[in-house]
Amino acid sequence: MKRITRREFIKIGGMAAAGMSLTGCDLADMSWRVFGGGSELDPRFGFGGDFEVIPTSCQICYWGCGVHAYRTEGRLWKLLGNPDDPLCAGRLCPRGTAGVGMLYDEDRLKTPLLRTENGSSQRFDGIAWDAALDTAAERLGKVIDDYGPEGVAVITHGKPGHFFEHLVRAAGSPNYSFPSFSLCRGARDVAYWLTYGKDLGSPEPTDYENAKVLVLMGYHLGENMHTTQVREFASFVRRANEGDAKLVVVDPRFSIAAGKAWKWLPIRPVTDMALLLAWIHVIVHEQPEGKPLYNVEYIEKYAEGFDELRENVVPYTPEWAWPITGIEPGEIRAVALELARHAPHVLVHPGRFSAWDGQDTQRSRANAILNALLGAWGHTGGFFVADKPSIPGYPHPPYAKSERGSCDSGEYPLAGIPSPRNIVKTIMTRKPYPIKALVVCGSNILSCLPRTQDTIMALDNLDFLMVVDTMPVEQTGYADLVLPDCTYLERMDEISVKNFKQNFITVNQPVTDPMYESRPGWWMAREIGHRMGLEEHFDWENIEEYNETRLAQAGLFLKDVTEKGILPLATGPIFIEEGKELTFKTPSGKIELSSSQLAKFGHYPVPQFTEMPERPQPGYFYLAFGRSPLMSFSRSQNVEMCAAVDKGDQFWINVDAARMLGVHDGHEYYLENSDGDRTPYKVTAKVTWGIRPDTIYFTHGYGHRDKRLSVAFGRGASDTELISDIKTDPIMGASGMRGNFITVIV
Numbered sequence: 001m002k003r004i005t006r007r008e009f010i011k012i013g014g015m016a017a018a019g020m021s022l023t024g025c026d027l028a029d030m031s032w033r034v035f036g037g038g039s040e041l042d043p044r045f046g047f048g049g050d051f052e053v054i055p056t057s058c059q060i061c062y063w064g065c066g067v068h069a070y071r072t073e074g075r076l077w078k079l080l081g082n083p084d085d086p087l088c089a090g091r092l093c094p095r096g097t098a099g100v101g102m103l104y105d106e107d108r109l110k111t112p113l114l115r116t117e118n119g120s121s122q123r124f125d126g127i128a129w130d131a132a133l134d135t136a137a138e139r140l141g142k143v144i145d146d147y148g149p150e151g152v153a154v155i156t157h158g159k160p161g162h163f164f165e166h167l168v169r170a171a172g173s174p175n176y177s178f179p180s181f182s183l184c185r186g187a188r189d190v191a192y193w194l195t196y197g198k199d200l201g202s203p204e205p206t207d208y209e210n211a212k213v214l215v216l217m218g219y220h221l222g223e224n225m226h227t228t229q230v231r232e233f234a235s236f237v238r239r240a241n242e243g244d245a246k247l248v249v250v251d252p253r254f255s256i257a258a259g260k261a262w263k264w265l266p267i268r269p270v271t272d273m274a275l276l277l278a279w280i281h282v283i284v285h286e287q288p289e290g291k292p293l294y295n296v297e298y299i300e301k302y303a304e305g306f307d308e309l310r311e312n313v314v315p316y317t318p319e320w321a322w323p324i325t326g327i328e329p330g331e332i333r334a335v336a337l338e339l340a341r342h343a344p345h346v347l348v349h350p351g352r353f354s355a356w357d358g359q360d361t362q363r364s365r366a367n368a369i370l371n372a373l374l375g376a377w378g379h380t381g382g383f384f385v386a387d388k389p390s391i392p393g394y395p396h397p398p399y400a401k402s403e404r405g406s407c408d409s410g411e412y413p414l415a416g417i418p419s420p421r422n423i424v425k426t427i428m429t430r431k432p433y434p435i436k437a438l439v440v441c442g443s444n445i446l447s448c449l450p451r452t453q454d455t456i457m458a459l460d461n462l463d464f465l466m467v468v469d470t471m472p473v474e475q476t477g478y479a480d481l482v483l484p485d486c487t488y489l490e491r492m493d494e495i496s497v498k499n500f501k502q503n504f505i506t507v508n509q510p511v512t513d514p515m516y517e518s519r520p521g522w523w524m525a526r527e528i529g530h531r532m533g534l535e536e537h538f539d540w541e542n543i544e545e546y547n548e549t550r551l552a553q554a555g556l557f558l559k560d561v562t563e564k565g566i567l568p569l570a571t572g573p574i575f576i577e578e579g580k581e582l583t584f585k586t587p588s589g590k591i592e593l594s595s596s597q598l599a600k601f602g603h604y605p606v607p608q609f610t611e612m613p614e615r616p617q618p619g620y621f622y623l624a625f626g627r628s629p630l631m632s633f634s635r636s637q638n639v640e641m642c643a644a645v646d647k648g649d650q651f652w653i654n655v656d657a658a659r660m661l662g663v664h665d666g667h668e669y670y671l672e673n674s675d676g677d678r679t680p681y682k683v684t685a686k687v688t689w690g691i692r693p694d695t696i697y698f699t700h701g702y703g704h705r706d707k708r709l710s711v712a713f714g715r716g717a718s719d720t721e722l723i724s725d726i727k728t729d730p731i732m733g734a735s736g737m738r739g740n741f742i743t744v745i746v
């Protein structure tokens with residue numbers, strides 16, 4: 001990775017000791033707390049310990065499961081699922097349980113840190129909060145004076161990032177961005193919004209618990225660990241084992257889910273669009289039993305654009321798709337027939353991580369269209385349609401309109417917000433205008449953004465980089481100011497209004513006081529806002545008042561949420577079978593099989609297939625990546641309990657491919673992409689038949705380089721550092737990350 005000169009990466013040795021004491025924290029006896037409590041000690045099963053139980057909500061990923069935190073002698077002992085929570089129904093995933101380890105992680109950021117120059121070297125000094133907040137306000141204010149409000153940008157994910165987004169927008173900048181959009185599910189959500197007038201959001205409104213046929217395409221449930229989905233999936237698999245349902249898994253790798261499947265279709269990577277189009281072709285053009293396979297009544301009642309769609313997919317036969325995808329026509333037809341036979345109680349899962357190959361909105365459109373042809377939207381076993389609860393936002397004054405617009409506003413009118421990648425590009429190129437200050441909160445931009453080398457170069461162009469984080473992840477080493485957020489277990493955040501089968505409100509609340517000198521992000525944003533003269537936008541005293549005010553607008557009280565951690569809301573019917581009337585907020589008021597919006601903006605209104613022009617050279621492989629069940633993105637690798645169990649720091653390679661290259665199971669190797677970017681550490685080979693010979697797989701979030709992360713440092717590879725070839729979606733700017741080829745250095 002290219003190192004820079006001006007913004008020197010500050011290593012552990014460069015950190016001054018001031019303010020680094022371990023105030024109020026005794027970590028010596030932590031291990032028994034993490035490892036010791038077996039289920040026989042679980043207070044829920046009768047252990048008579050002296051515990052307080054605090055209902056809160058997990059923020060290790062953004063599913064936001066309800067948690068019961070068990071506290072004893074002022075310390076957190078255990079985290080269990082809140083049985084009243086409609087999402088987790090009382091069971092957390094392993095990452096959620098490991099929140100104890102995050103709270104008591106000794107490597108946490110402990111005090112505000114300021115970059116200082118000392119002759120030719122730079123270092124961090126621990127500074128007091130007042131000085132840190134003054135510095136933040138002054139440096140952000142200076143960039144606004146010199147370059148206008150658009151010169152400040154923010155990249156955030158989850159809570160409390162929202163308050164920093166608010167800070168930057170209150171200051172007049174439209175440059176706020178989330179990795180959860182254009183690096184994750186944005187393309188899928190735009191596609192569903194174009195098709196049904198409603199995005200899928202999170203949690204997804206899928207009902208595979210009741211599906212008769214479930215198709216997972218690049219969606220590796222069981223490794224991808226959102227609790228609700230795994231629970232529903234387990235119940236689906238039970239039915240499948242009893243012969244009542246069928247699972248189809250499309251994945252170049254024999255995933256956990258593939259192991260439960262009726263059919264595993266090991267597709268050639270990034271050719272899923274061809275498979276979807278072939279399924280659509282069969283469903284609208286073939287009549288093996290003498291009648292149409294699509295849901296004629298449903299399409300006539302709810303959809304428009306069918307003729308244009310039918311015309312469009314004439315060439316996309318299973319025979320056409322076979323050489324592209326590697327999946328035989330008989331297999332393609334068998335799945336299409338099974339779907340049609342059980343429609344509308346079927347689901348071709350829309351997936352979540354959809355930033356693949358530059359045709360992501362169109363591929364997700366093909367998925368949305370296929371589901372519409374089967375009538376899945378609104379039916380049990382397909383998608384439920386729960387109206388969103390209306391809890392107004394905080395009534396702060398409107399944001400000033402930016403004259404210049406966001407840094408990519410002209411480019412992707414259907415996206416609504418700029419992509420993090422375009423913020424980085426703008427910082428690098430100063431086009432259309434300079435961005436000179438960046439705030440990062442709750443996102444790890446060196447792990448989530450492809451072309452790490454660009455990101456690091458861009459950081460060097462900034463006058464001010466402020467990172468709000470809990471851990472000394474590598475990006476903090478490039479910051480001018482590092483602000484230590486407390487963990488979700490030490491603070492309250494903004495309420496979450498969840499739109500699910502049962503709508504509800506939840507909130508996280510402190511289980512312990514903030515450790516060390518850490519403080520809640522909402523407090524930092526408010527303090528900085530006041531120092532920047534934005535008091536009108538921060539006219540609340542604290543987070544409780546903020547939440548109270550929001551809830552009062554809907555006649556609700558915060559204590560009703562904090563008491564049980566969950567406040568159920570009226571939901572109404574969610575399936576056609578229950579009397580749900582379907583309406584669609586598309587321009588035509590119908591499901592748009594042919595999208596008028598896409599046509600308006602000069603895109604194909606119906607999906608077309610464009611093959612990725614490159615294929616791997618001999619000795620190179622498609623780079624596939626995914627989740628480890630024990631890890632949340634790049635954020636739990638330093639939790640000892642997760643690291644002790646996880647085998648995510650391995651790469652999968654096919655037996656034949658390994659033999660060809662001379663790679664041996666269990667041995668360690670460097671990985672390198674076709675641009676010569678190499679992993680900094682060796683990674684262990686897992687030689688297996690469970691992956692296509694043209695593909696290498698490993699899990700995302702590894703390859704931490706900062707020595708201050710004593711557990712994570714030096715383990716595994718970073719997929720991000722190997723992704724140099726970004727395939728940008730022309731419709732909404734997703735940064736497609738599945739277009740790179742890699743090899744093993746033997």
Ligand SMILES: Nc1nc2c(c(=O)[nH]1)N[C@H]1C(S)=C(S)[C@@H](COP(=O)(O)OP(=O)(O)OC[C@H]3O[C@@H](n4cnc5c(=O)[nH]c(N)nc54)[C@H](O)[C@@H]3O)O[C@H]1N2
Nearest residue numbers: 218219220224225250269270352353624626627629632633
């Ligand atoms: N444990 C855990 N669970 C999580 C998260 C986490 O960090 N940890 N994060 C959550 C979030 S935000 C998201 S977005 C989701 C992401 O989870 P998913 O939406 O499931 O996405 P990925 O993790 O990218 O999926 C990887 C799967 O796709 C396969 N794959 C790779 N290339 C292709 C291809 O071209 N075609 C097909 N058909 N398959 C391919 C891989 O082999 C792998 O099995 O997970 C969520 N759940």
Ligand SMILES: Nc1nc2c(c(=O)[nH]1)N[C@H]1C(S)=C(S)[C@@H](COP(=O)(O)OP(=O)(O)OC[C@H]3O[C@@H](n4cnc5c(=O)[nH]c(N)nc54)[C@H](O)[C@@H]3O)O[C@H]1N2
Nearest residue numbers: 157183184442443444448468469470485633634635700720
């Ligand atoms: N190469 C590659 N890139 C990807 C993906 C991939 O699979 N491969 N997945 C994509 C997807 S689906 C997503 S959703 C994004 C996720 O991208 P990010 O949201 O950037 O995810 P993380 O890597 O977990 O980074 C979270 C950061 O927040 C910090 N943090 C944790 N808790 C707190 C807190 O309470 N407060 C504050 N202030 N900080 C906290 C962590 O220490 C970490 O530095 O990445 C995307 N990028």
Ligand code: SF4
Nearest residue numbers: 058061064065093096
């Ligand atoms: S799925 Fe796991 S990590 Fe995510 S919120 Fe739920 S318990 Fe926490």
Ligand SMILES: [Mo]
Nearest residue numbers: 180184185353
């Ligand atoms: Mo994501």
